[in-house]
Amino acid sequence: MIDIHSHVIPMVDDGSKNFMVTERMLEEASKAGFKEIFATPHYFDEKSIKREDMLVHFNELKKLATSYGINLLLGNEVFVSHDLPSLVKDKVVSCMNDSRYLLFELPRNNDINYLQDVLFELSSMDIVPILAHPERYRFVIENPESLIELSNYGLLFQGNSGSILGDYGDTVRKTAITLLKMNIYQFWGSDAHSQDRYEAFNLSKKYVDKFAGEGVFEILTETNPAKVRDNLEVDIDIHKTKKSLFFWRK
Numbered sequence: 559m560i561d562i563h564s565h566v567i568p569m570v571d572d573g574s575k576n577f578m579v580t581e582r583m584l585e586e587a588s589k590a591g592f593k594e595i596f597a598t599p600h601y602f603d604e605k606s607i608k609r610e611d612m613l614v615h616f617n618e619l620k621k622l623a624t625s626y627g628i629n630l631l632l633g634n635e636v637f638v639s640h641d642l643p644s645l646v647k648d649k650v651v652s653c654m655n656d657s658r659y660l661l662f663e664l665p666r667n668n669d670i671n672y673l674q675d676v677l678f679e680l681s682s683m684d685i686v687p688i689l690a691h692p693e694r695y696r697f698v699i700e701n702p703e704s705l706i707e708l709s710n711y712g713l714l715f716q717g718n719s720g721s722i723l724g725d726y727g728d729t730v731r732k733t734a735i736t737l738l739k740m741n742i743y744q745f746w747g748s749d750a751h752s753q754d755r756y757e758a759f760n761l762s763k764k765y766v767d768k769f770a771g772e773g774v775f776e777i778l779t780e781t782n783p784a785k786v787r788d789n790l791e792v793d794i795d796i797h798k799t800k801k802s803l804f805f806w807r808k
């Protein structure tokens with residue numbers, strides 16, 4: 559498996575607190591069956607560590623990860639802002655393994671009115687944004703179908719294993735079930751900040767199988783992340799419900 563979302567680099571964000579925690583994470587990830595991990599530290603604003611400096615941390619950790627049988631790849635989880643396109647253009651943040659794919663997140667509870675402008679600009683730069691854990695955002699919890707409109711902008715979606723296991727509460731878990739049934743996700747990642755999410759990762763498989771279908775787990779944790787790594791096109795196959803078809807006609 560390939561983990562598309564992990565805060566495994568120590569002391570660069572709110573993820574791994576130190577090298578000991580990182581070693582535990584690598585050990586548990588390896589036990590769970592991960593052969594590759596995208597290190598995706600948060601980038602919030604100008605106070606966050608920029609790509610150039612992050613590369614130093616990343617290269618140091620890459621050697622350690624190899625000793626656990628894990629190939630480490632660099633990305634970021636970038637908090638949305640007006641500046642997102644220029645942060646990509648100026649290489650302040652890292653696309654996933656230097657591909658066209660960019661992992662990003664939104665504010666949990668606030669709507670932002672410029673999202674479509676940002677998505678349009680990214681698409682004009684041939685950047686494909688991957689929205690991290692859509693099941694955790696208020697606007698998605700209130701209206702899961704809204705993701706279908708966003709997918710029209712070429713947006714891809716990554717679910718968190720912890721969401722289906724109840725780590726973020728029952729509402730998020732139920733939303734993740736709805737999104738699995740809609741086949742919204744192209745990726746299923748750990749969003750690990752410590753070893754816990756790797757210890758529990760495989761417990762999420764039965765729910766992905768149950769709600770999205772047999773074989774989908776492998777597509778979300780292996781096939782599609784490999785396409786991101788290799789900068790290949792990822793297929794989208796969202797199930798459009800009757801409600802969502804109506805939603806389109808509005």
Ligand SMILES: [Fe+2]
Pocket residue numbers: 563565635690749
């Ligand atoms: Fe994250």
